[in-house]
Amino acid sequence: MNDFDHDASMSLEELRRSFPISDRVNYLNHAATGPISRGVQEAIRRQTEIHTTQHETATRRYEPIYRECRESAARLVGTSAAHVAFIQNTSHGISLLANGQDWREGDNVIVPEMEFPSNYLAWLSLADRGVELRRLKVIEGRVTPEQLSRAIDDRTRVVALSHVQYFNGFRADLSAIAAVAHAHRALLVVDGTQSVGAIPIDVEAMGIDALVVSAHKWMLGPLGVGFMALSGEMLARTRVTQLGWLSVNDPFAFNREIDLPDDATRFEAGTENAAGIFGLAQRFREIEAYTIERIERRILRLNDRLADLARRHGFEVRSPMEAGARSGILSFHHPAIADPDTVAYLQDLGIHIGFREGALRVSPHYYNSEDEIDELVAALVKKSDVR
């Protein structure tokens, strides 16, 4: 097997070879940004090679990859290609959705108070159209359907939240949340950036109206590209607010008429991020070869090991750990290491983690090793002198 291929039987050693960052550092910060594999790098190189030397054939060569990538995205998240639109990033996708609803003065949107700003500010900006932002309290690090039931009413048009909260890794029960939202005819908008690529998701089975994903974290994809998966209801209710020549059915007719396709490509206004889509298409191939279920299992196993070791050394694990509520993110606290200096100290040792909301945030991916988890804990124990 060469370093560009992925398959279901690959050993950890082979997997690590395809992620050359693992040669140099102990990278445990995928909730911030993920490195790309040699395969993704090669796919991007292939696109730039076409652009450099065979540019006259570019459209013919790019189209099949765009199609493949859209179909792969649909398969990974449980929908069909007609429901998938490429976007630049999560902030872009959420803004398209927020600005596209037919808002009436007195409508409201419900968002968790600790939500990452990408899925918060676009809704907050609707205040000047008379839309109220209702903040759901995060209690013991969680957002529950019961809380949502108390906050929602018949003027709620959208419930927006992350599948996995960025600061503590809490995984929301999206099916139950969708049921509450839909009972009030509200749309459910989910930021999947901290989950997709690490854990399975099925938008149609779960009742998600919009799943918005950036490729550069758990997807281990390129920067500046992502996708969103929209339900039929979301497609029907969302006005297209960013229009360009590619938004329409027959762009090469140059018609100057707003003749939008029925599918989600109506949200793609102009020239695609070709390099990004080539890289993302390769990443989907790698995920399919290894399988998302095995990726999740491996990540959760690494986090089990980390949680056990951390507790044994007196750290308080802050992430919900029960099945169904946990994810790739594990955050923990100890008074002696509860400061961003700890992150800098670890960086000097070649160990990379994050610090959010007063806790250390560790986010391993499937190519990380058990030894890397042990190395992190040993370094923290040394710094904090806890045993």
Ligand SMILES: Cc1ncc(COP(=O)(O)O)c(C=O)c1O
């Ligand atoms: C939940 C969540 N959504 C989105 C992003 C990134 O947003 P964007 O891709 O728009 O830069 C982050 C980054 O930390 C995040 O944690």
